[in-house]
Amino acid sequence: MLKNMPMVNANPDGSITVKGKAPLILIDEKPSNLNAQQLSELLESLPANMVEKVELMQTPPPEYATYDGSVINIVTKKGRVGYYQKLWLSAGTNGQRIGGTYLSYKSKKITFNGHFNIAKYNVIGNSRSTRQNIYSDSTNFFYTKSNYINKTTSPTVRLESNIDINKRKNIELVYQGIISNIDNVTNADYTNVNNKAQVWRASKRTVDYDGNTYNHGFSGTYNWKGAKQKSEKLNIHTGLNFGKGVNDKRFYQQFLLNDLTPSGQDSTQNQFIDTYTTSYYIRTNYSKPLVKNEKILLNTGVNFTNNDDHTILNASYLNKATNTINNNELLSSNFIFNQGITTSRIGITFLLNKGWR
DSSP states (O other): OOOOOOOOOTTTTOOOTTTTTOOOOOOEEEOOOHHHHHHHHHHSOOGGGGEEEEEEEEEEEEEEGGGGOOOOEEEEEEEEEEEEEEEEEEEOOOOOOOHHHEEEEESSSEEEEEEEEEEEEEEEEEEEEEEEOOOSSOEEEEEEEEEEEEEEEEEEEEEEEEEEESSSEEEEEEEEEEEEEEEEEEEEEEEEEEETSSSSEEEEEEEEEEEEEEEEEEEEOOOOOSSSTTOOEEEEEEEEEEEHHEEEEEEEEEEEEETTEEEEEEEEEEEEEEEEEEEEEEEEEEEEEETTTTTTEEEEEEEEEEEEEEEEEEEEEEETEEETEOOTTTEEEEEEEEEEEEEEEEEEEEOGGGGGG
16 A cells, blocks of 8 residues: 555565655554554555545644654545445465455444454565675685575454544544464575585574564544634544563574584574563644634644563573573563653644645
């Protein structure tokens, strides 16, 4: 969806950049407040028929003037009057299988949208590479051959409700949840060859990587419009996001002789990573016309965001002499990060005639 937009680049890790900078992603004018991986999983699960339009704002509106970058607003469809349901299934040659459902209900004052899908990926691949090192007196080669199987299961749910209190006030409530389970295996062969085509170092390595993550997000929005002046608006956005990730990596490397038979030497290492994230925010925006024709607007607001991250890395290795697993304190860590950001702004907007825009 976003990959086809001009000036938007989708990176291999799932992050998105506009002119080299990470944009602020809004969903229905509300900040998604998700990291690159979480946002990628949500956007991949969002069906195209659920999106009404995508707005790329290179010059952000006043309420996002403090953000250093572009703003992308994904506007979702609010549904038709009555009840609507859609089911879909898809499959791909890369082992991709996706199924889900979309529900929509709309009355005079209440709109509800529900989206659930589950995606499974079974990606198989292999690669070969040859590197030649040329020196003044010799030449040698480094050959790499690898294959991998990456399996992922990721269910996603998004629930959204819009309640109109009256013509001037409404409340929006959103919940979105993402769960991801991964099971990856990579096998690689490394061979060093001298200028006489003789093997002088070789090894085999297997990396097992499995884990699961979950992320939950709750957000609420209060919108108010002035009775006499249409441009007088008050918006209050608040939200809470929290998640946990458990990832296990196991490295096994077997060293070979020159004839590529086992040398009897090997290495086994483990990395167990637990990640906990919590963030909450509140953003307010108020705009009021200063003149009757509403072409001069006062815009002000206050934003507060708090992020807590806790990552625990436990590294260990197999002691061949005692045949026991020992902790590796040098590679282990316990990292705690907290960040609170408060911003306030005030500005005046002049609306020029179309000929000047």
